[in-house]
Amino acid sequence: MNDLVSCFDAPLHYNFFTASKEGKYYDLSQILKGSFLEKKPVFSVSFVENHDTQQLQALESSVQNWFKPIAYTIILLSEEAYPCVFYPDLFGAEYTDMKDGEEINVVIPKVEILPKLLQARRYFAYGEQVNYFDHPNCIAWVRRGIPDNPGCVVILSNSEDGYKEIDLGTQDPNTIYIDFLEQRKEQVKTDETGKAVFYVNPASVSVWIKKSN
Numbered sequence: 135m136n137d138l139v140s141c142f143d144a145p146l147h148y149n150f151f152t153a154s155k156e157g158k159y160y161d162l163s164q165i166l167k168g169s170f171l172e173k174k175p176v177f178s179v180s181f182v183e184n185h186d187t188q189q190l191q192a193l194e195s196s197v198q199n200w201f202k203p204i205a206y207t208i209i210l211l212s213e214e215a216y217p218c219v220f221y222p223d224l225f226g227a228e229y230t231d232m233k234d235g236e237e238i239n240v241v242i243p244k245v246e247i248l249p250k251l252l253q254a255r256r257y258f259a260y261g262e263q264v265n266y267f268d269h270p271n272c273i274a275w276v277r278r279g280i281p282d283n284p285g286c287v288v289i290l291s292n293s294e295d296g297y298k299e300i301d302l303g304t305q306d307p308n309t310i311y312i313d314f315l316e317q318r319k320e321q322v323k324t325d326e327t328g329k330a331v332f333y334v335n336p337a338s339v340s341v342w343i344k345k346s347n
Contacts (some may be wrong), residue, residue, distance in 0.1 A: 155200035158293035175214035272296030
């Protein structure tokens with residue numbers, strides 16, 4: 135079909151599902167392993183949840199709430215991902231359904247940080263991606279930006295506080311960065327060679343952008 139058909143990336147969803155259950159014991163550096171996004175991103179549609187994965191539906195493979203910001207960061211801010219956002223994750227939802235003859239009420243809370251992640255995609259997710267997938271509990275990547283749109287530094291943790299030394303190159307010396315998501319309050323400044331250490335809270339995400347932006 136010459137890649138005319140796009141496929142929902144169920145393998146990636148199941149990686150998210152497993153990672154949310156295993157917590158700090160899941161190796162984040164392998165989060166893309168076996169996914170369409172890893173193997174053939176041109177025809178993959180990345181998603182965190184859909185109508186089949188939620189409670190009492192066909193698959194019942196709901197990603198745990200604590201991990202959803204991490205999962206959405208991956209699909210929204212990765213260079214090759216073509217993301218699909220689940221309506222209840224953005225706005226919340228509540229419904230009733232039957233299981234074993236019993237009526238059950240299901241509440242899907244909205245992912246509070248999702249609107250900010252959508253803004254981050256719109257304004258800062260541009261340019262080449264350089265990965266730092268070098269630790270089981272803390273990974274990061276850089277979006278280099280393009281002439282008319284800036285990039286960002288993305289860092290994730292599924293365990294304790296994390297950090298990464300990132301090389302942004304000699305074009306970014308002595309530059310101040312702030313966390314667009316406001317999870318971290320400090321500022322980070324690159325040295326004369328464009329290197330700096332960027333931080334993330336436990337089981338959290340941060341998106342670092344140039345302060346002038």
